[in-house]
Amino acid sequence: MMDGSKPKVSTKSKRRQRAPNAPPTGEAMFAQRAVKSLAETLYQDLHKSIVAMDILPGTPLSENEIAAAMGVSRTPVREAILRLSDEKLVEVVPKSGTFVARIPVSALPAAQIARRALEIETTCAAARRATKEDIVALRDIISRQYAIVETGDNSDYHVVDDELHAKIAEIARLGSLWDMVQQVKTQIDRCRKLTLHDPGRKSFVTVQHEKVVDAIEAGDEELASQRMWDHIMGLQLDLPSMVQEYPNYFIPDMDLTAT
Amino acid sequence: MMDGSKPKVSTKSKRRQRAPNAPPTGEAMFAQRAVKSLAETLYQDLHKSIVAMDILPGTPLSENEIAAAMGVSRTPVREAILRLSDEKLVEVVPKSGTFVARIPVSALPAAQIARRALEIETTCAAARRATKEDIVALRDIISRQYAIVETGDNSDYHVVDDELHAKIAEIARLGSLWDMVQQVKTQIDRCRKLTLHDPGRKSFVTVQHEKVVDAIEAGDEELASQRMWDHIMGLQLDLPSMVQEYPNYFIPDMDLTAT
DNA sequence: CGGTTTTAACTTGTATATTAGATATTGCGA
DNA sequence: TCGCAATATCTAATATACAAGTTAAAACCG
Numbered sequence: 001m002m003d004g005s006k007p008k009v010s011t012k013s014k015r016r017q018r019a020p021n022a023p024p025t026g027e028a029m030f031a032q033r034a035v036k037s038l039a040e041t042l043y044q045d046l047h048k049s050i051v052a053m054d055i056l057p058g059t060p061l062s063e064n065e066i067a068a069a070m071g072v073s074r075t076p077v078r079e080a081i082l083r084l085s086d087e088k089l090v091e092v093v094p095k096s097g098t099f100v101a102r103i104p105v106s107a108l109p110a111a112q113i114a115r116r117a118l119e120i121e122t123t124c125a126a127a128r129r130a131t132k133e134d135i136v137a138l139r140d141i142i143s144r145q146y147a148i149v150e151t152g153d154n155s156d157y158h159v160v161d162d163e164l165h166a167k168i169a170e171i172a173r174l175g176s177l178w179d180m181v182q183q184v185k186t187q188i189d190r191c192r193k194l195t196l197h198d199p200g201r202k203s204f205v206t207v208q209h210e211k212v213v214d215a216i217e218a219g220d221e222e223l224a225s226q227r228m229w230d231h232i233m234g235l236q237l238d239l240p241s242m243v244q245e246y247p248n249y250f251i252p253d254m255d256l257t258a259t
Numbered sequence: 260m261m262d263g264s265k266p267k268v269s270t271k272s273k274r275r276q277r278a279p280n281a282p283p284t285g286e287a288m289f290a291q292r293a294v295k296s297l298a299e300t301l302y303q304d305l306h307k308s309i310v311a312m313d314i315l316p317g318t319p320l321s322e323n324e325i326a327a328a329m330g331v332s333r334t335p336v337r338e339a340i341l342r343l344s345d346e347k348l349v350e351v352v353p354k355s356g357t358f359v360a361r362i363p364v365s366a367l368p369a370a371q372i373a374r375r376a377l378e379i380e381t382t383c384a385a386a387r388r389a390t391k392e393d394i395v396a397l398r399d400i401i402s403r404q405y406a407i408v409e410t411g412d413n414s415d416y417h418v419v420d421d422e423l424h425a426k427i428a429e430i431a432r433l434g435s436l437w438d439m440v441q442q443v444k445t446q447i448d449r450c451r452k453l454t455l456h457d458p459g460r461k462s463f464v465t466v467q468h469e470k471v472v473d474a475i476e477a478g479d480e481e482l483a484s485q486r487m488w489d490h491i492m493g494l495q496l497d498l499p500s501m502v503q504e505y506p507n508y509f510i511p512d513m514d515l516t517a518t
Numbered sequence: 519c520g521g522t523t524t525t526a527a528c529t530t531g532t533a534t535a536t537t538a539g540a541t542a543t544t545g546c547g548a
Numbered sequence: 549t550c551g552c553a554a555t556a557t558c559t560a561a562t563a564t565a566c567a568a569g570t571t572a573a574a575a576c577c578g
Contacts (some may be wrong), residue, residue: 073533093540117376354569
């Protein structure tokens with residue numbers, strides 16, 4: 001590199017210099033992320049698999065294996081795993097191994113409480129702000145839920161369920177609260193995959209949804225939040241028996257006999 | 260790679276084989292993370308600098324520059340930046356640059372609401388569970404706050420402030436809620452750095468803290484949460500004037516004239 | 519001199535190589 | 549057979565190298 005064959009005079013060394021405190025000006029800022037990075041894709045895939053309990057807690061995840069299996073290098077795999085580690089979906093043990101995270105028992109009641117608090121707030125705000133168009137959108141989602149209940153197709157119900165909650169948050173202009181709910185909800189979702197679901201429950205839940213929307217339409221904050229409360233509290237996990245049945249999937253960091 | 264010069268007979272290929280669904284058994288699991296990884300250190304440093312507004316929104320962050328300055332490779336720097344990106348503290352524009360994130364205006368009211376909801380929940384639970392020892396610990400923190408108020412040392416007050424809220428969450432056995440609060444609080448904290456603080460305010464806040472603790476000691480959920488509400492709502496940011504004064508530090512993704 | 523094109527230097531994204539630590543197996547000695 | 553030490557081979561952590569894309573300044577042209 002020390003050769004003297006520079007085409008002309010050395011071009012004054014400093015070329016591109018961005019002014020300090022200059023936000024990006026180029027067009028890349030507006031790109032719609034047409035191509036997801038490999039790391040992003042891998043992250044989404046792994047996230048989905050872990051939350052769906054397709055990969056069970058405790059399962060070793062090898063960066064090398066995944067990289068080889070997906071035909072990419074370790075770097076994007078690693079970046080995906082680090083993100084999952086921040087979300088407590090994998091446990092990285094330095095120099096030793098990476099494992100699908102076991103579910104910390106203590107996180108489950110806390111998650112339920114946090115979710116309840118956030119969704120109540122969201123529901124109240126939605127009841128205050130909802131327009132006629134918003135109500136139409138909500139009822140559309142509910143009708144799609146009823147359609148799924150009819151067909152009995154299990155897989156898609158929770159997606160539309162989430163869609164409703166997301167829409168309520170959007171109406172409340174509190175989308176970021178729904179993002180938080182989604183985060184805390186993941187461990188609960190993983191638990192739910194461990195239990196068989198009452199087939200009549202989906203119908204029951206949809207009716208609950210409808211009642212919430214009724215109250216939002218009426219602008220009755222109190223009633224709407226009460227109904228949302230009932231809806232969320234309706235999901236009760238039998239922790240002790242679950243932990244007993246699948247001890248390897250949990251971190252028993254809480255006394256289950258206590259409150 | 261196709262050579263046939265394997266040293267001996269291939270040693271039965273499979274050696275170390277970890278049983279499926281086997282959580283880690285080694286001692287590394289219990290290591291107290293004696294040595295923080297470079298990535299972790301860099302993350303903490305950058306996080307601190309950004310939240311303290313030592314690095315202003317819009318400032319370009321070059322992975323190469325940081326790596327060179329710290330005498331490490333790009334890899335740990337990159338991992339730190341990716342984490343900050345997940346927390347919305349930096350904006351990464353692919354193939355273009357990385358910048359200290361501007362503050363999304365819409366996130367601020369939402370953060371306030373989320374924080375309020377979570378801390379109310381925490382305070383109620385703490386009022387139910389607090390023991391005599393817990394109250395002693397809380398009062399100790401408050402006395403340290405008063406000490407800081409006396410000296411007028413600005414820098415450490417917010418640390419002890421956070422300590423109190425963290426302790427309340429710990430008493431409530433809802434530490435994870437405090438973790439969530441800390442996350443949403445960061446953008447608010449960055450804003451607060453932009454405004455001069457009333458020197459009498461610290462004293463006022465400490466009195467509020469004391470009143471909250473009084474209510475917790477009395478086991479009065481209602482009163483405690485009411486006082487916590489007042490305490491949290493006492494912090495009002497004058498968004499319009501802040502955005503006007505520092506337009507480059509904000510993303511104006513919300514109509515400030517509306518509610 | 520103004521507008522356009524070229525181009526080189528900068529960016530992050532990904533791939534590969536090296537390093538250092540953890541651990542299950544192995545082999546040895548009692 | 550049991551306990552223990554040696555070691556091979558796994559792991560994640562870090563370093564380096566390369567590729568693909570962006571952008572601002574320089575070169576060119578009118």
